[in-house]
Amino acid sequence: MMQATQERKTGVYLCGGCGIAEAVKLDTLEAVASKEYKVPTCRRHEFLCSDDGVKMIKADVAAGSVNQVVIGACSPRVNAERFQFDDTQVIRANLREQVAWCQPPGTDDTAMLAADQMRMAITEARKSSLPARHEGGPYSERILVVGGGVSGLTAAREAALSGHDVVLVEQSDQLGGHARRWSKRMPQRPPYAAPQDNDIDGLIAAVEADPRIELRRNCRVVKTAGGPGKFAITLSQDGAEHEVAIGAVVVATGWRPYDPNKLGHLGYGVSPDVVTSLALEDMLAKGSLKRNSDSRPAQNVAFVQCAGSRDPNHLPYCSSICCGVSIKQALQIREADPDSSVYVLYEELRTPGVAEEFYRAAQRAGVIFVKGSVKGVGADLTVTIDDALLGEEVPLAGLDLVVLATGMVPNSAGMIDGAQEQPAVPAADIDPMSPIAVAGYAAAPPPAPPRPPATQISVAGVPLLNLQYRQGPHLPILADGFADSHFICFPYETRRSGIYTCGPVRRPMDMAESAEDATGAVLKAIQAIRSVSEGRGLHPRSGDLSFPKIGLNTCTKCRRCSVECPFGAIDESPEGFPVVNASRCRRCGTCMGACPVRTISFDNYSVDMLTSMIKAVEVPDEDEEKPRVLVLACQNDAYPALDMAGIGRARMNAYVRTIPVRCMGSVSMLCISEAMSSGYDGVLLMGCKSGDDYQCHFVKGSAMAQERLAKVGETLKSMALEKERVQNIEVSIADAHKLPKILDDYLAVIDRIGLSPLKGFG
Amino acid sequence: MRTIAAAPAGSRTYDLNFARWVYQNVDGGDRLSLCMQCGMCSGSCPIGTAMDHGPRKLFMMIRAGMKEAVLTSDTIWNCTQCYNCVVRCPRQIPVTNILQGLATVAVREGYAPEQPTAKFAKAFWFSVKHFGRTDERLVTAFFYFSFGLVEGIKRGLANLPIALRMIKAGRMHLGAPHRAKGAADLRAIIAKAEEIEKRERAQGAQQ
Numbered sequence: 001m002m003q004a005t006q007e008r009k010t011g012v013y014l015c016g017g018c019g020i021a022e023a024v025k026l027d028t029l030e031a032v033a034s035k036e037y038k039v040p041t042c043r044r045h046e047f048l049c050s051d052d053g054v055k056m057i058k059a060d061v062a063a064g065s066v067n068q069v070v071i072g073a074c075s076p077r078v079n080a081e082r083f084q085f086d087d088t089q090v091i092r093a094n095l096r097e098q099v100a101w102c103q104p105p106g107t108d109d110t111a112m113l114a115a116d117q118m119r120m121a122i123t124e125a126r127k128s129s130l131p132a133r134h135e136g137g138p139y140s141e142r143i144l145v146v147g148g149g150v151s152g153l154t155a156a157r158e159a160a161l162s163g164h165d166v167v168l169v170e171q172s173d174q175l176g177g178h179a180r181r182w183s184k185r186m187p188q189r190p191p192y193a194a195p196q197d198n199d200i201d202g203l204i205a206a207v208e209a210d211p212r213i214e215l216r217r218n219c220r221v222v223k224t225a226g227g228p229g230k231f232a233i234t235l236s237q238d239g240a241e242h243e244v245a246i247g248a249v250v251v252a253t254g255w256r257p258y259d260p261n262k263l264g265h266l267g268y269g270v271s272p273d274v275v276t277s278l279a280l281e282d283m284l285a286k287g288s289l290k291r292n293s294d295s296r297p298a299q300n301v302a303f304v305q306c307a308g309s310r311d312p313n314h315l316p317y318c319s320s321i322c323c324g325v326s327i328k329q330a331l332q333i334r335e336a337d338p339d340s341s342v343y344v345l346y347e348e349l350r351t352p353g354v355a356e357e358f359y360r361a362a363q364r365a366g367v368i369f370v371k372g373s374v375k376g377v378g379a380d381l382t383v384t385i386d387d388a389l390l391g392e393e394v395p396l397a398g399l400d401l402v403v404l405a406t407g408m409v410p411n412s413a414g415m416i417d418g419a420q421e422q423p424a425v426p427a428a429d430i431d432p433m434s435p436i437a438v439a440g441y442a443a444a445p446p447p448a449p450p451r452p453p454a455t456q457i458s459v460a461g462v463p464l465l466n467l468q469y470r471q472g473p474h475l476p477i478l479a480d481g482f483a484d485s486h487f488i489c490f491p492y493e494t495r496r497s498g499i500y501t502c503g504p505v506r507r508p509m510d511m512a513e514s515a516e517d518a519t520g521a522v523l524k525a526i527q528a529i530r531s532v533s534e535g536r537g538l539h540p541r542s543g544d545l546s547f548p549k550i551g552l553n554t555c556t557k558c559r560r561c562s563v564e565c566p567f568g569a570i571d572e573s574p575e576g577f578p579v580v581n582a583s584r585c586r587r588c589g590t591c592m593g594a595c596p597v598r599t600i601s602f603d604n605y606s607v608d609m610l611t612s613m614i615k616a617v618e619v620p621d622e623d624e625e626k627p628r629v630l631v632l633a634c635q636n637d638a639y640p641a642l643d644m645a646g647i648g649r650a651r652m653n654a655y656v657r658t659i660p661v662r663c664m665g666s667v668s669m670l671c672i673s674e675a676m677s678s679g680y681d682g683v684l685l686m687g688c689k690s691g692d693d694y695q696c697h698f699v700k701g702s703a704m705a706q707e708r709l710a711k712v713g714e715t716l717k718s719m720a721l722e723k724e725r726v727q728n729i730e731v732s733i734a735d736a737h738k739l740p741k742i743l744d745d746y747l748a749v750i751d752r753i754g755l756s757p758l759k760g761f762g
Numbered sequence: 763m764r765t766i767a768a769a770p771a772g773s774r775t776y777d778l779n780f781a782r783w784v785y786q787n788v789d790g791g792d793r794l795s796l797c798m799q800c801g802m803c804s805g806s807c808p809i810g811t812a813m814d815h816g817p818r819k820l821f822m823m824i825r826a827g828m829k830e831a832v833l834t835s836d837t838i839w840n841c842t843q844c845y846n847c848v849v850r851c852p853r854q855i856p857v858t859n860i861l862q863g864l865a866t867v868a869v870r871e872g873y874a875p876e877q878p879t880a881k882f883a884k885a886f887w888f889s890v891k892h893f894g895r896t897d898e899r900l901v902t903a904f905f906y907f908s909f910g911l912v913e914g915i916k917r918g919l920a921n922l923p924i925a926l927r928m929i930k931a932g933r934m935h936l937g938a939p940h941r942a943k944g945a946a947d948l949r950a951i952i953a954k955a956e957e958i959e960k961r962e963r964a965q966g967a968q969q
Contacts, residue, residue, distance in 0.1 A: 300778050300779075339782075341778050341779055341781070341782050343778075360796070363795050363796045363797075363798075364795060364796060365795070366782060366785050366795045367795070368781050368782075368795070368825050369825075370825055370826070371799070387822065387826060389799050389818075389819070389822045390819065390822050390823060390826060394776060394826040394827075394828075395776055396776065396778060396827070397776065397778065398778045399778070
């Protein structure tokens with residue numbers, strides 16, 4: 001194993017297979033390594049990934065002549081397990097996907113590109129070392145589940161079944177949450193046509209009987225300190241405080257119904273016979289459907305769907321379950337009384353998947369569905385609906401009961417007792433008002449409404465976990481108040497490592513979905529405990545051993561790292577110095593990109609490494625008229641997309657030099673200024689989509705890069721360079737086919753503004 | 763025993779119970795609750811332009827409880843029973859049966875509009891009921907004179923040349939209408955059916 005004190009013995013291995021030998025002369029590449037960089041060991045093989053080729057490398061490693069391997073072959077994204085050697089750092093030069101497969105064979109430009117790939121890889125090897133794992137034990141394997149509803153009970157049960165001790169915290173004195181109130185539940189089994197018995201009692205009994213689960217009722221989390229593997233969590237139960245050591249946390253705090261008192265326009269309050277779905281559920285559970293006003297049996301019932309939902313003045317989102325709930329209740333009413341008339345008044349009925357069968361069953365049972373918007377509810381319960389299918393307003397008179405199908409509000413923060421409920425506003429630095437582009441619509445999205453002033457941005461309510469983190473006590477939330485998570489790729493991950501949300505606190509969902517969600521979140525929590533105890537990183541850089549190291553001797557206490565970290569991993573010491581909590585760190589390097597004095601680095605990733613790689617590229621003189629464009633490509637989407645373009649044998653521009661980066665957030669502005677002064681003609685930052693519908697795997701990385709880039713204009717001006725020389729492009733994994741044109745178009749811009757005047761000064 | 767329930771009183775323009783009543787009492791109405799308002803029926807109807815509402819809207823009006831508007835609509839009378847809509851309905855709703863069923867209700871409860879097809883249907887029924895078959899002269903005469911004496915003579919004279927040519931060609935005769943074999947039995951059957959219907963309605967009204 002190569003330690004910092006050990007002598008660095010780099011070996012370069014070139015592969016001639018997959019068309020590489022036909023595209024470039026391996027002699028030239030070997031010359032770059034052995035002559036230019038004086039690498040002592042330099043070998044080649046016609047198929048390096050064959051048993052024979054791997055054996056060749058293994059022999060050198062075993063003999064001790066090589067302790068760092070540079071492989072010039074395929075993309076680092078493939079054959080990673082094939083080229084893995086004990087305690088040896090492996091660095092890959094992408095000669096296949098980004099050279100042989102996307103460039104014409106045998107040309108000068110192709111040879112120059114391949115040679116630069118080798119230069120960058122050998123420089124990367126020189127500027128990095130095998131990461132030493134973080135040692136910070138002992139770690140706890142216990143899982144804390146916050147919330148004793150369907151999600152929390154399932155999470156506790158699943159964790160216990162997987163062999164983990166569980167602490168289940170429920171703030172009330174009863175388990176089961178809202179689900180305990182349901183008379184029936186939506187169907188889960190074919191033919192999905194009739195309400196099913198509520199089986200919550202069985203789940204509660206199973207949890208109560210499980211010896212691995214420590215149940216704490218009437219209990220709240222008062223304080224959470226530490227990080228994954230070693231959270232120190234203070235619980236308050238019956239007036240006494242206990243501290244527990246916890247490995248990972250599953251937050252299943254669920255939801256609360258939208259406050260119906262705000263639904264005066266739908267008749268709430270005009271009559272006691274205008275009730276919410278929850279109140280109706282209580283009536284159904286009691287078994288008698290009687291009017292609140294005069295105890296007469298209710299025979300004619302109308303459900304008002306989207307009561308306060310999908311309404312910009314109330315809940316702007318769809319709670320997804322209310323349609324199913326109303327169908328269930330309507331069927332129950334029809335079943336109990338065949339002479340009842342049940343109307344479901346909807347704007348759009350949303351019955352995804354098998355719920356469509358449920359909808360059809362209700363139609364068959366004679367439930368009457370009317371499409372239109374409700375204009376008002378009179379004191380005599382006459383509901384006036386603007387019937388969209390008749391084109392006229394229809395008064396529904398003679399109703400006994402009007403049911404408002406209200407939506408779900410996430411319990412992403414606890415309610416302040418007695419306080420008026422406030423809309424949750426994210427305390428994030430991503431603009432929640434940014435317009436959302438919809439797939440398939442060519443037109444530009446509408447302009448963003450003005451962002452509320454900073455003073456209005458706050459999270460209402462009591463923090464769930466009361467995190468003792470530099471970035472505050474709350475779990476970050478999205479614009480609608482749901483816990484922030486990478487919705488597409490890692491839905492359970494919150495922006496606080498080792499803390500996972502599941503159930504309706506994450507997005508509106510029903511009992512079955514909550515149970516499934518809880519299972520997923522628990523698996524993530526177990527993964528977190530395992531990874532952390534091995535000193536490895538969590539999603540999305542799972543298994544990464546490197547972690548940021550801060551050189552405090554040059555630190556200016558500017559706090560940019562501790563503020564910009566998307567995961568709140570960096571705290572501050574009483575003196576104001578940053579303190580990295582390695583187990584919370586996701587290894588994105590946003591702190592590294594933020595640090596103005598570049599004193600944050602990883603063992604195998606640093607600003608010095610990136611700038612050295614940038615400078616390793618040979619930039620031709622101005623009179624050769626061959627421009628060079630630097631692409632800093634995000635490893636998560638942009639770099640794979642470039643690979644995919646190569647796999648598709650697209651012809652890529654030969655003047656582009658690509659360096660993969662962990663995240664756009666890790667790009668220090670120094671990389672850009674170094675590239676400029678080295679004579680590059682342009683720099684393209686290729687990252688993921690930012691904004692509220694971000695696709696950045698590290699949530700804020702691409703947003704941070706854009707914010708920093710906004711300030712680059714001044715620097716360029718001072719260097720007498722055009723602003724077009726630095727550009728940011730958001731690329732998704734699906735954009736591979738667009739990349740050749742994007743690059744060609746950018747080179748056309750360079751052609752128009754001319755080559756950089758700074759060539760030859762670098 | 764089956765009873766025929768009286769349709770809810772049409773005193774209100776919108777009646778909450780009308781839809782449920784149609785679902786339970788009109789022939790084919792049990793499937794009507796599955797209507798998803800796609801409009802395939804109205805879009806497929808070859809004479810949709812000659813209807814005031816068309817089947818899709820008529821079914822929505824049933825749900826809205828617009829009893830009087832539904833039963834006085836000419837949609838139920840202008841249907842030619844071509845079955846285009848029935849064949850195409852994605853929910854297998856017997857649209858024509860339902861329209862026919864509604865027509866029966868409309869006649870029974872006196873909502874049938876003063877409208878040519880309704881008059882023609884009555885003329886047709888008169889001939890079939892009394893002679894067991896349709897007689898051209900009887901049906902046309904009944905139909906024409908249902909518009910009034912003057913209008914009846916006017917229409918009859920207008921068609922005289924055709925009638926004469928038909929007589930000449932042996933397609934029409936001048937004697938008494940032919941009776942079907944067993945027409946008396948048919949009349950007895952119809953009389954019995956009417957009696958049963960009357961009884962069932964009386965029981966339905968009591969309930």
